[in-house]
Each structure stands twice: as C-alpha cells, then as structure tokens.
Amino acid sequence: MIERTPILNAITYLIMILGLILILGPFWMIFTAATQSLQEVTAVPFNMTPGGDFFKNVHAAWDRANLGPALLNSLITSLLVMTGKIVLAALSAFAIVYFKSPLRHVFFWMVFMTLMLPLEVRVIPTYNIAADVFEPVRWIIQTLTGIELSLQWNLLNSYSGLVLPLIATATGTFLYRQFYMTLPDELAEAAKMDGARPLRFFIDILLPLSRTNMLALATIMFVYAWNQYLWPKLMTTDASYQTAMVAMRALVPSVNALPEWNVSMAGALIIMLPPLIVVAVLQRWFVRGLVSTEK
Amino acid sequence: MNKRAVFKSWWLPVLFALPQLLLILFFFYWPAISVFNWAFTLEPAFGGAGERLFVGLDNFRDVFADREYWRSVSLSLFFAFTATGLSMLIAFVLAICVDRQLKGSGLFRFFYIWPYAIAAPAVGLAFRFIFAPESGLIAVVNTWSPDLWNPAKYGSHAMILIIICFAWKWIGYNFIFMTAGLQSIPRSLLEASSMDGSGPVRRALDIQIPLLAPTLFFLLVLNLTESFVGPDTFGIVDLTTEGGPNKATDVMVYRIVSEAFRGLNYSGAAAQSLVLIALIMVFTFIQFRFVERRVHYK
Numbered sequence: 152m153i154e155r156t157p158i159l160n161a162i163t164y165l166i167m168i169l170g171l172i173l174i175l176g177p178f179w180m181i182f183t184a185a186t187q188s189l190q191e192v193t194a195v196p197f198n199m200t201p202g203g204d205f206f207k208n209v210h211a212a213w214d215r216a217n218l219g220p221a222l223l224n225s226l227i228t229s230l231l232v233m234t235g236k237i238v239l240a241a242l243s244a245f246a247i248v249y250f251k252s253p254l255r256h257v258f259f260w261m262v263f264m265t266l267m268l269p270l271e272v273r274v275i276p277t278y279n280i281a282a283d284v285f286e287p288v289r290w291i292i293q294t295l296t297g298i299e300l301s302l303q304w305n306l307l308n309s310y311s312g313l314v315l316p317l318i319a320t321a322t323g324t325f326l327y328r329q330f331y332m333t334l335p336d337e338l339a340e341a342a343k344m345d346g347a348r349p350l351r352f353f354i355d356i357l358l359p360l361s362r363t364n365m366l367a368l369a370t371i372m373f374v375y376a377w378n379q380y381l382w383p384k385l386m387t388t389d390a391s392y393q394t395a396m397v398a399m400r401a402l403v404p405s406v407n408a409l410p411e412w413n414v415s416m417a418g419a420l421i422i423m424l425p426p427l428i429v430v431a432v433l434q435r436w437f438v439r440g441l442v443s444t445e446k
Numbered sequence: 447m448n449k450r451a452v453f454k455s456w457w458l459p460v461l462f463a464l465p466q467l468l469l470i471l472f473f474f475y476w477p478a479i480s481v482f483n484w485a486f487t488l489e490p491a492f493g494g495a496g497e498r499l500f501v502g503l504d505n506f507r508d509v510f511a512d513r514e515y516w517r518s519v520s521l522s523l524f525f526a527f528t529a530t531g532l533s534m535l536i537a538f539v540l541a542i543c544v545d546r547q548l549k550g551s552g553l554f555r556f557f558y559i560w561p562y563a564i565a566a567p568a569v570g571l572a573f574r575f576i577f578a579p580e581s582g583l584i585a586v587v588n589t590w591s592p593d594l595w596n597p598a599k600y601g602s603h604a605m606i607l608i609i610i611c612f613a614w615k616w617i618g619y620n621f622i623f624m625t626a627g628l629q630s631i632p633r634s635l636l637e638a639s640s641m642d643g644s645g646p647v648r649r650a651l652d653i654q655i656p657l658l659a660p661t662l663f664f665l666l667v668l669n670l671t672e673s674f675v676g677p678d679t680f681g682i683v684d685l686t687t688e689g690g691p692n693k694a695t696d697v698m699v700y701r702i703v704s705e706a707f708r709g710l711n712y713s714g715a716a717a718q719s720l721v722l723i724a725l726i727m728v729f730t731f732i733q734f735r736f737v738e739r740r741v742h743y744k
Contacts, residue, residue, distance in 0.1 A: 154640060154645070154646075156645065156646060159645070159646055159647070160546075160548055163543045163546055163548060164548065166539060166540070166543050167540065167543050167544065167551065167554045170536070170539075170540045170543070170554065170558065171554060171557055171558075173536070173614075173617075174557055174558055174560060174561060174617065174618075175557055175560075177572055177573065177576060177614065178560070180572070180575075180576050180582070180583065181572050181575075184575060184582075192581060193580070193581040194581070195580075195581060195585045195586055195588075195589060196585070196586040197581065197582055197583055197585070197586075238465075239465055239466045239469070242462045242463070242465065242466070243462065243463055243466045245459075245462055246458075246459035246460075246462035246463040247459075247463075249452055249453055249459075250452055250453055250454075250455065250458065250459035251452045251454075252456065252459055254459075254460075255459065255463075258463050258467065261467070261470060261475075262466065262470060265470050265474045266730060267723060267726045267727050267730050268474050268477075268478050268723065269675055269676070269677065269726070270677065271675060271677065271680055271699045271702060271703055271722075272481065272675070272702065272719035272720075272722050272723055272726075273474075273477040273478055273480075273481050273719065274702075274703055274706055274707070275480075275706045275707070275712060275715065275716075276476070276477035276478075276480035276481055276484075277473060277477045279477075279480070280472060280473065280476055280477055281473075284472065286476075287471075287472065287476045315469065315473070316469075316473040318469055319466055319469040319470045319473065319474065320466075324466070339452070339453075343453070348453075349453040349455060349458050350458070352453075374563055377565070378564075378565030378566070378568075379677075380565065380566065380567050380677065380680070380681045380684075381677055381680055381681070381703070385707075396565055396567055396568075399567055399568065399571060399685070400567075400685070402571065403571060403574070403685065410578070410580060410581060412575045412578070412581060412582070415571060415575060416572070416575060419568050419571050419572055422565075422568060423563070423564050423565060423568040426563045426564070426565070427560065427563045427564065429563070430559060430560065430562065430563035431556075431560065431563075434556065434559060437559075438559065438622050438626075441619070441622055441623075442622065442623065442626050
C-alpha cells in the first residue's frame with residue numbers, strides 16, 4: 152500500500168522478529184546443546200553460545216542410536232514410500248477420471264474413506280495382518296470352498312513391511328484427480344483421434360504434463376515418510392530394520408543415567424536434517440504440494 | 447467429475463486401480479473390520495479356541511463406565527482446543543504481519559515454515575530438553591524456588607509441555623495456509639479500501655479476516671482432528687511424558703495404543719477406536735462438505 156505508517160511498520164517488524172525467535176529459538180538451542188560438553192549443557196542458566204564438542208557428540212549419538220544403518224533404512228523406506236505413493240496416485244486417478252465405469256465412484260469413495268482410518272485406531276489388526284498378509288485370503292477361500300491353504304507372508308522386520316502399509320494415498324490420489332480434471336478435454340480427444348491408446352496417452356501426455364505435480368507431491372511425501380514413527384516402531388523388533396525416527400528413542404536420557412542432552416540433541420539434529428533440507432531448499436514445491444493436496 | 451473424452455475399456459481401469467485397491471483392502475479395510483469385530487465380541491476365556499463371543503455393547507459399557515476413560519477424553523479435549531487455539535493464533539498474527547509485504551518479509555516467511563518439517567517425536571525430544579527441570583532454558587526458574595517448573599512431577603506442567611510441542615510444530619502448517627489464503631484476496635480490494643482512507647488495521651479487521659474465514663474454518667477443523675487423533679500427538683506424548691505423570695497426559699490416541707499393546711485389552715481398545723473413528727468421521731464430514739462447496743472444477 153502507499154500510505155506511510157512508520158509506527159505500525161515498527162510494530163510489525165517487532166512482531167515478526169519475536170516470531171522468528173519463537174521459531175528459530177528451538178533450532179538454535181538444539182544446535183548449541185549439540186556442540187557443548189556435558190558440563191556446559193547442564194549449566195543453569197543455559198549458555199546460548201556454541202561449544203566445541205560437536206563432532207564428539209555426533210560420534211557418541213551415532214554409536215548410541217546406531218545411526219548409520221538407521222539413517223540408511225530411513226532413506227530407503229522414505230524413497231520407496233515416496234515413489235510408491237506417486238505411482239499409485241497417478242494410476243488410480245487415471246482410472247477414476249478417464250474411464251466411465253460405475254465402479255469408479257465406489258473406488259474413489261473407498262480411497263477417500265481411508266482418511267478416516269488413521270493407524271492409531273487400527274494398530275493391532277494392522278500389525279496382525281503385517282505378520283500374516285494372506286490371512287484374509289485364506290479366510291475367504293476357506294469360507295467359500297472349504298479348502299485350507301497354507302499360504303503365508305510375513306512382513307514384520309522387512310522393507311516391504313515398512314513400506315507397503317504406508318503407500319496407499321488418499322491425498323495424492325486427490326491431487327492427481329484434481330490435476331487431471333483441470334486438463335482440457337480436447338487433449339484426450341486429440342490423442343484418441345490420432346489413434347493413441349489409453350496407455351500411450353497416460354505415458355506420453357499425462358505423465359510429462361504432471362511433472363510439477365509430481366515434484367510437489369514428492370517433497371511432501373518424502374517428509375511424511377521420513378517422519379513416520381508409530382508404524383516403524385511397532386513392526387521392527389529387529390534392530391537392523393530400525394528407522395532413524397525410532398532409533399531416536401535410544402537418545403532420551405534415562406532417569407538414572409547422566410543427563411547427556413548434548414548427545415541427544417546432536418542425534419536429533421542429524422535425524423531431523425533431511426526433511427528440513429527438503430522443506431528449506433524445495434520450499435516452493437513443498438508449499439505448493441501441501442496447499443494443493445488439502446483443497 | 448465428468449470428462450467428455452473418456453477411453454473405453456473395462457479391464458484397463460481395473461488394472462490401474464488394482465494396486466491401490468489391494469493395499470487399502472489389506473491394510474485399511476481388513477484391519478477396520480477386525481476392529482469392528484473385536485469391539486462387539488470377546489476373546490474366548492484363556493485364549494481358548496473357537497468362535498469369538500458376541501457380547502453386544504458390553505465392551506462399550508465397560509469403556510464408558512471407566513472413569514479413567516472420561517478423564518482421558520477431557521484431557522484430549524483440553525489438549526486439542528488449547529493447542530489448536532494457540533497454534534492458529536500465533537500463525538495468524540505472523541501471517542497478517544508477513545502479508546503486509548514490508549521489506550524483508552520474504553525472509554521471515556522462509557523461516558516460519560520450518561517447524562512443519564520436524565517430526566513430532568523430534569519436536570518432543572527437543573522440547574523435553576528445552577523445558578527440562580534440571581537443565582535447558584526453563585531450569586533457571588527452579589533456582590528461584592525448587593520445583594517451580596517440573597513436568598516430570600506435575601501433571602499440569604506436563605500438559606503445558608505437550609501443548610507447546612504441538613502448537614509450535616503446527617505453526618508452520620497453519621502459517622502456510624493462512625498466507626496462501628491472504629494472498630488470494632484481490633489486491634485491488636485492499637487498494638480501493640486504502641483509497642477510501644482505511645489504515646492497515648482497519649483493512650485487516652474488515653477485509654482480510656472476513657475473507658480469510660473459510661481458510662480459518664478449514665484449519666480449525668483440521669487442527670482439531672490432528673491434535674485429537676493425529677500421529678503427531680502420539681509422537682509428542684511418547685517422547686516427552688509417556689502419558690504421565692500419573693496419567694495426566696494420557697490423551698485418547700496414546701491411551702488406545704498403549705492399552706492395546708501393554709494391557710492386551712483388545713476389545714476395550716477396539717471399542718475406544720470405534721468411538722474415535724466415529725469422531726473423525728464427523729470432523730471429516732464437516733470439512734468435506736465445506737471444502738467440496740468451495741472448489742469448482744471447470
């Protein structure tokens with residue numbers, strides 16, 4: 152606006168700076184604590200200047216939480232979940248938008264309803280089915296035909312178990328559906344006229360056009376997958392499949408031990424860095440993905 | 447959702463939908479059916495074989511008769527409303543300030559989004575340190591008078607701690623949507639009103655806030671749902687207070703998960719889950735009705 156409002160501007164800046172302290176303060180505290188020695192970090196009042204023990208603390212945290220394999224597991228599962236979600240979303244939305252079938256509404260609603268079934272309310276049965284994926288199949292076959300099968304597939308302590316139950320995506324499907332809806336009908340008409348079959352249209356026209364969507368979806372899904380906690384915590388009893396988020400639990404100082412917050416914070420800092428980098432560096436895409444999936 | 451140009455094939459859409467369909471059938475609907483089944487039945491005594499015993503609404507009666515349950519419900523309500531209110535208020539003030547587009551506000555916006563990137567358990571761990579009674583930022587008050595602040599000992603302090611964690615994390619998310627909402631208000635509207643002599647405060651009160659109302663409503667419902675049943679609440683509670691001290695932060699999500707796993711009371715947990723699912727449905731219904739009306743496809 153054109154008017155001059157020096158006092159109001161000053162107040163605005165003041166509020167924004169206070170906001171910045173509120174937001175960045177915790178980050179700064181995590182960082183400084185991670186660089187201090189045990190003696191410095193337990194000092195009261197807390198000293199807000201960094202110390203010199205950063206690499207020592209990182210090393211200690213790395214050993215204590217077994218961060219090497221944990222970070223690798225997190226990276227692998229996050230990338231798989233991210234890719235899986237994008238592929239599934241693009242495929243499902245294509246089936247919903249570009250084919251006329253009464254079943255598409257049923258399918259769309261079934262995908263939508265999953266939003267109302269968060270993991271927290273179905274932990275035990277989801278755990279059970281991950282332990283024995285073919286249980287429903289066996290049950291159905293047995294009630295229908297009476298034949299008892301010995302088909303078994305255990306997902307616990309495996310990458311498939313970390314990934315598969317997290318891949319279904321209602322929000323991603325919405326995003327893709329919405330994107331397909333905004334494309335002009337003429338595009339599909341022209342493609343059909345030129346003799347393109349559905350698969351060709353999907354691969355050569357829809358996918359290239361949806362590149363921006365894909366990137367936006369990829370950023371939010373990566374952050375989502377990296378930050379998963381409850382599911383990996385439940386289903387990995389074998390430490391070699393632990394993700395970083397679960398490994399973080401080992402960093403909480405126990406009641407009777409030394410309060411080694413410097414080590415905890417060094418570990419926390421490393422674990423929260425990858426999604427933070429995604430959000431900070433790819434912020435445009437991240438915000439875009441977030442805003443468009445929630446519409 | 448109708449397109450004029452569609453392809454004709456019956457098996458292709460099935461093939462395309464199949465992967466997602468299988469995943470949701472196996473990992474969402476089958477477990478949901480189990481929850482439903484467990485909520486109305488009981489395991490045969492001593493884990494014996496045979497059919498589960500149908501007990502009607504008995505499991506619900508047990509749950510509702512438990513005072514601990516109602517305590518958990520009221521704790522959840524308190525947590526959800528305070529955390530949502532706090533988070534939205536702060537995000538709103540910041541969004542309005544940033545939207546004035548003063549010099550350098552882009553930099554502020556860049557940082558305000560950061561909290562959303564941090565996982566709830568990490569937020570919990572960090573704030574557990576920052577608000578620890580023996581070290582960190584707040585410990586200094588305990589040198590004035592012992593135990594002035596001790597979330598490990600006092601339930602109310604623990605509740606404040608988890609509210610701060612949740613509110614802080616969600617400032618980022620709320621801020622993103624509020625700035626997006628404010629940006630979609632036509633500049634010409636604000637310019638016209640400033641021509642008529644309104645100052646920035648008047649414009650905020652009479653133009654920006656009313657036009658932002660749909661966004662605020664959407665965020666309100668979403669924040670309430672997330673704080674009530676969301677994974678973030680579980681992650682935060684698990685890394686900070688673990689439901690304690692003395693169950694003072696035993697919110698509903700945390701209670702369900704811990705009861706199912708530690709208490710092995712599947713039927714009770716299933717009944718509580720169903721109540722929660724019903725609540726989510728109400729929330730989602732409100733949101734969906736409202737959102738669908740707002741979005742128009744060409």
